[in-house]
Amino acid sequence: MLGTHLAQCSRPLASSSSARAAPLHTSAVLQAVSPRTRKTLQTLKANVQRREEIQQQARQNRPHVILGHKAGEEAKWQTSDLARTLVTEAQVQSAKLPGSDIRTGMLSLPQYFNYGVGAAEKETLFDVLPALTAQSQAQLNPHAQRKEGEPAPSSQTLKKAEGEASLKELYKTGLFARLIDLRNANARGIACENRRRIVAAFSEPENPNDTGRPEVQAALATYKIRNIWEHLDRSKRDIANRRSLRRAVHERAKILRYLKEVDEDRYDRVLERLGLERSAVEGELVV
Numbered sequence: 467m468l469g470t471h472l473a474q475c476s477r478p479l480a481s482s483s484s485a486r487a488a489p490l491h492t493s494a495v496l497q498a499v500s501p502r503t504r505k506t507l508q509t510l511k512a513n514v515q516r517r518e519e520i521q522q523q524a525r526q527n528r529p530h531v532i533l534g535h536k537a538g539e540e541a542k543w544q545t546s547d548l549a550r551t552l553v554t555e556a557q558v559q560s561a562k563l564p565g566s567d568i569r570t571g572m573l574s575l576p577q578y579f580n581y582g583v584g585a586a587e588k589e590t591l592f593d594v595l596p597a598l599t600a601q602s603q604a605q606l607n608p609h610a611q612r613k614e615g616e617p618a619p620s621s622q623t624l625k626k627a628e629g630e631a632s633l634k635e636l637y638k639t640g641l642f643a644r645l646i647d648l649r650n651a652n653a654r655g656i657a658c659e660n661r662r663r664i665v666a667a668f669s670e671p672e673n674p675n676d677t678g679r680p681e682v683q684a685a686l687a688t689y690k691i692r693n694i695w696e697h698l699d700r701s702k703r704d705i706a707n708r709r710s711l712r713r714a715v716h717e718r719a720k721i722l723r724y725l726k727e728v729d730e731d732r733y734d735r736v737l738e739r740l741g742l743e744r745s746a747v748e749g750e751l752v753v
Contacts, residue, residue: 596635596638603631687717687718
C-alpha cells in the first residue's frame with residue numbers, strides 16, 4: 467500500500483516539468499567561412515554568370531536553326547535561288563486567268579501549269595492536237611464534202627468550214643487551258659509542282675532529274691522545313707509536326723555534312739543558293 471501511494475505521488479512530479487534542456491548553439495561556428503573561401507566562391511559565381519551571358523549572347527547572334535538566317539536578314543532568303551524557284555499560292559491566285567477569245571482568235575495559256583504538263587506536253591496539247599482536230603472536223607463538214615453528181619466545193623466553202631472548225635477548237639482549247647491551270651490544284655498539288663521545280667533547278671544539266679544529288683536533297687529538305695514551320699506558326703499545339711520538324715532539321719544537317727566532306731566548294735555554293743549560313747547547320751542544333 468505504501469508503494470502504491472509513492473507511485474501516485476511520483477507521477478505528477480515527473481510530468482509537472484515541461485521545460486526542455488537548451489541545445490548547444492553551434493551553427494555560427496559551423497557556418498563560419500574564411501575570407502579566402504568567400505572570395506573563391508564569389509569568383510566562381512561571377513564566372514558562372516559571365517559564362518551564361520556569353521552563351522546567351524552567342525544564341526542571340528547565331529542564325530535561326532530552322533530559317534537559316536539571323537533576325538532582320540530575311541532578304542538573304544528572298545534573294546536565294548530556292549525562294550525564286552518556288553511558287554506560292556498567292557502567286558498562283560494572282561496570275562492571269564487563261565482562256566480563249568473567239569473575237570480576236572487569241573489563246574491565253576496558264577502561267578503555272580498543273581503537275582504533269584511539261585514543254586513537250588504543252589506543245590502537243592495546244593499546238594499539234596488542236597490543228598489536227600480542226601482539220602479533221604473541216605473535212606467532215608457536210609458543206610465541205612463532195613456529193614455525187616455535184617461539183618466540188620469551192621475554195622471559199624472549204625475555207626469557211628476550216629474557219630468554223632478552228633473557232634470551235636479554239637473555244638475548247640481555252641476551256642482545257644483553264645482546266646489544267648495550277649489554281650485548280652490544292653496545297654498538295656502546289657507542293658508537288660514545287661518539288662518538281664526544285665529537282666529541275668538543283669540538278670545538273672546532264673541529268674535534269676537527279677533526285678539523289680545532295681544539293682537536290684538539301685533543297686527538298688529546306689522546302690519541307692519551311693512548310694512545317696509555316697504550319698506550326700498557325701497551329702501552335704501540333705506536337706507531332708514539331709517532332710517532324712526536328713527530324714527534318716537534323717536530316718538536312720546530315721546531308722550538308724556529307725556534302726562538305728565530299729566537296730566543300732559545292733557545300734558553300736549550295737548554302738548560298740538555299741539562303742543558309744554555316745552556323746545554322748553546323749554544330750549542336752537545338753530545335
